[in-house]
Amino acid sequence: MKNREILACIQCGTCTGSCPSGRYTNLNVRRIVKDSIKKDISSDQELWMCTTCYNCQERCPRGIKITDAILLLRSEAVKKGKILPAHRNVCRFLVETGQAIPLDDKHMEIREKIGMGLPETVCKYPEAREEVKKLLKSTGFFELIKE
Numbered sequence: 453m454k455n456r457e458i459l460a461c462i463q464c465g466t467c468t469g470s471c472p473s474g475r476y477t478n479l480n481v482r483r484i485v486k487d488s489i490k491k492d493i494s495s496d497q498e499l500w501m502c503t504t505c506y507n508c509q510e511r512c513p514r515g516i517k518i519t520d521a522i523l524l525l526r527s528e529a530v531k532k533g534k535i536l537p538a539h540r541n542v543c544r545f546l547v548e549t550g551q552a553i554p555l556d557d558k559h560m561e562i563r564e565k566i567g568m569g570l571p572e573t574v575c576k577y578p579e580a581r582e583e584v585k586k587l588l589k590s591t592g593f594f595e596l597i598k599e
Contacts, residue, residue, distance in 0.1 A: 472548030
């Protein structure tokens with residue numbers, strides 16, 4: 453990992469104690485920080501359980517940018533072709549539809565009922581979908597999400 457700031461971690465556990473994901477999964481932020489210093493953790497599934505809520509980063513007594521470090525670790529993992537299937541599916545959906553989260557019929561119906569109409573996304577502006585695809589292609593995104 454290239455983030456030298458992480459070396460200042462005193463392993464106090466504030467990050468892990470602050471983590472809402474850790475309450476429901478086996479995510480242990482402190483272990484990610486510790487292990488990332490001494491070994492390649494790009495294959496660890498825990499790396500993908502972080503919801504990037506920034507609780508750990510906001511509460512760290514040393515001011516370490518923990519969430520940013522996790523995002524960096526994820527980025528490095530993706531460059532190595534290591535990404536969980538569920539995340540790969542989200543990426544494919546983004547490529548296909550121009551958005552990461554589907555807007556299903558049920559929620560469209562609710563939006564219509566309360567007068568919201570289509571959101572300001574590629575749902576409303578289909579021509580923008582092609583622009584999103586061009587942007588993703590120009591950044592090498594397609595290559596990153598290939599299996």
